[in-house]
Amino acid sequence: MNIALIAHDKKKDDIVKLATAYKDVLAKHRLFATGTTGGRIIDATGLDIHRFKSGPLGGDQQIGAYISDNKIDMVCFIRDPLTPQAHEPDISALLRLCDVYEIPLATNMSSAEMLLRGLDAGFLDWRNVAKESDRDELNF
Numbered sequence: 292m293n294i295a296l297i298a299h300d301k302k303k304d305d306i307v308k309l310a311t312a313y314k315d316v317l318a319k320h321r322l323f324a325t326g327t328t329g330g331r332i333i334d335a336t337g338l339d340i341h342r343f344k345s346g347p348l349g350g351d352q353q354i355g356a357y358i359s360d361n362k363i364d365m366v367c368f369i370r371d372p373l374t375p376q377a378h379e380p381d382i383s384a385l386l387r388l389c390d391v392y393e394i395p396l397a398t399n400m401s402s403a404e405m406l407l408r409g410l411d412a413g414f415l416d417w418r419n420v421a422k423e424s425d426r427d428e429l430n431f
């Protein structure tokens with residue numbers, strides 16, 4: 292599965308803790324992240340992560356584009372609900388695309404933990420079917 296990891300600045304320590312605790316689960320998948328979040332997780336865990344631009348510089352939009360291309364299977368976006376973000380429209384667009392494409396989305400630590408456990412238990416395997424039928428339709 293392709294997993295996107297994102298966290299706002301005040302939640303970076305949290306996502307590093309999450310990635311450290313679930314390193315063995317995450318290591319079985321292809322990982323993507325916004326720039327600063329990805330750097331922090333790589334430094335702490337050594338996981339292999341494709342880093343997009345930083346969120347405020349377009350990283351959320353890049354992940355949104357991947358979602359619309361059916362290239363992301365799950366998003367853990369640990370949001371800071373108490374700090375205004377300059378790029379709020381980009382954040383809303385990303386969350387909206389998760390709903391448009393039925394992509395599992397966690398926006399806080401406890402739901403992220405549940406999604407990661409579900410991922411490891413195979414609850415997301417239906418995404419392979421979704422991707423296969425998409426491939427058939429597009430004649431890949």
Ligand SMILES: O=C(CO)COP(=O)(O)O
Nearest residue numbers: 325326327328345346347
């Ligand atoms: O701003 C973000 C998400 O909206 C995260 O971006 P960074 O990981 O680059 O800090």
